Amino acid sequence: MEKFATVDADGLRARVEQLLAEHDPAGDRLAFLQARFDAGLAWVHYPPGLGGLGAPRELQSVVDDALAAAGAPDNDPRRIGIGLGMAAPTILVHGTDEQRRRWLRPLWTGEEVWCQLFSEPGAGSDLAALGTRAVREQDSWIVNGQKVWTSMAHEARWAILVTRTDPSVPKHAGMTYFACDMTAPGVEVRPLRQITGEAEFNEVFLTDVRIPDEYRLGDVGNGWRVAQTTLMNERVAIGGGAAPRESGTIAAVCRTWRERPELRTPAGHAELMRLWVEAEALRLTGLRLRQQLAVGAPGPEGSAAKLSYARLNQAVSGFELDLLGDEALRYDDWSTGTWATKRPAAVDFLARSPGYRYLRAKGNSIEGGTSEILRNIIAERVLGLPGEPRVDKDVPWKDLPK
């Protein structure tokens, strides 16, 4: 706490003033973002020199609010969510000084988008089963394998990548974690069309991709522990977010209810109010979570929030179709030309059709760890219930059934 003492809300406001005085917020977007990063106003809780000031995390909103009020551009956090939420905290904790300096600035400004090369056709929930091989060759690693469901790989400049470097030890022990240059020869990204019709995620084939050893994050064989940092932050990133009452999917439903009295039924009202209550409960839980974070005592409620969010978003979007009846039979766009090749990084969910919201919500209980896996984690790590029987714990990875 000591080191925070000098950077308080007033101090931050003064620094924002100075930034605005020296850099035109209406001028070049990237130049402004770079200046903001260099002023330590990107993510204030990061260390000085890396876009922060070592300030308490909750003071970020002081900066964001002041800059938004001045009409300054933001770094479009939705477009670069994987980088901000997962790659950055992992680089911060496990990276070398050189790596942090190389990657964090363009990551934050959005010049370089990151994706997450974790899942494989044979390793989803059981991430530690993955088989993408990395073999050392002097100062480099030669990587071969296939990743799947990689969101935004088609936009990404870099990836966080977990590989197998030692197949002869049990699965958790033989992994190594890298940053992968997505423009390197041998990286092939194939869009994967999904339930909504669009291609938001991809298959990624890695064929003799050469990754210099300087891109390794953490020690050889320590990849599982590094991946844990990523996954913990993934859950926090998904669960967090400050929002006013009635935001998100519930907003669309409430608007329809208010504007379209002819759609109202008593049963519909009961369901609407039940969902409204759930949405508000989730929102207040998020608020409480952020308050815990702010006093430095993050609770495990982040995983509760992800679980509840998935359930709620699915229920609300399903209800929205029920409410609309006839209209819900239509969809906005299945066209392969635009959506199937590439999804734009940030989608305005409320601008798309209710059917889109309904279908996309089905991913909420799968992406970032399924709801079942999350329940296992809560039951074991939070409630202390016994673990699942582990048949593969002491078996070398190469001998596991695949």
Add this chain to the structure above:
Amino acid sequence: MNLLYSDVEEQLRASVRDLLAARAPLSGAVARAESDRPYEPALWTALARELGVAGLAVPESAGGHGGSWREVAVVAEELGRAVAATPFLGSTVLATAAATAVPSARELVGALAAGTSTAVLVVPLSTPPGSAFPGQVSFDGTHATGQVRSAADAAAADLLLVPAAGPAGPVLLSVEAGAARCEPVTSLDLTRPLSNVHLDAAAGSVVAEGDGAVRALEAALLAGAVVLASEQVGLAEHGLDSTVAYLKERYQFGRQIGSFQALKHRCADLWANLAQARAVARYAAACLADGTADGAADAPVAAALAQAYCSPLAVTAAEECIQLHGGIGFTWEHPAHLYLKRAKADSIAFGGAARHHARLGELVGLPA
């Protein structure tokens, strides 16, 4: 709006918990519930006077401890966790909130805060906030006549606060308990006994009248609904904790039953919902504590929200507790049934989920 617990609140929680463990241990809960003395006066005196919980929400200038409804809510959590039988809800919450809303009732507020008097609001426990002013009791200027069914905590009270129809509109009366007849009814919830209160030309004095009486009643019901949500959080928390403990100690099929995923997932869901219930209950308590600021304006929404979320959750937690304890959970000897009875009764107190949904709909502009 701060939804965390302060250090002071945590200290208060610890003192209440210690006192309950010493004076009302769970091991004796079933025996206490079936004794013919549902309230242990010594326990209430210790809580109200020694720990000062009766005066928590009352300003020091009025003889209280100058805390807030946030602390009252923390005490309610602990009383719920222990299914303790005390007139806390009736006296410290309902009667105190009603009296505090009446500027001329300082003396009464002081007596309640000091724990020298225990009062109760004579309305059916199921009366929701936002209800019309009740008319079961009529008042002729000096005497009150009528009956009120299913009032909570009346058996422990020496003073009754009775909403009544007076000659010129609503009045809130104070009636000595001795002047009324409290007929105990057999209650579903063994730890919060109900009474039918009969007033047969009972001498009563006016505490508030007209709008003042209406405001006092509404303040009481709102506080009741808000604080009850925290009691429900405490009840639910006990349900989950005791279930998790049992799942670790019981073996079937050669395994701790807690290693079966079907059970782990149910506990995980309960835990996740409990985290939400706590946020909701804390928000409601914070709004109530906010007095005149933003929170107060949102208090009716927060109260309905808290009841709509926390009541079914407490019932689910108590039901899961019984189911996952198997046969032993169905026995009279195991305290699980006390929690189920309290949780189910609580879910009807101050109006059920349907009433709260309807009211929320009105309050936030989503009409039926």
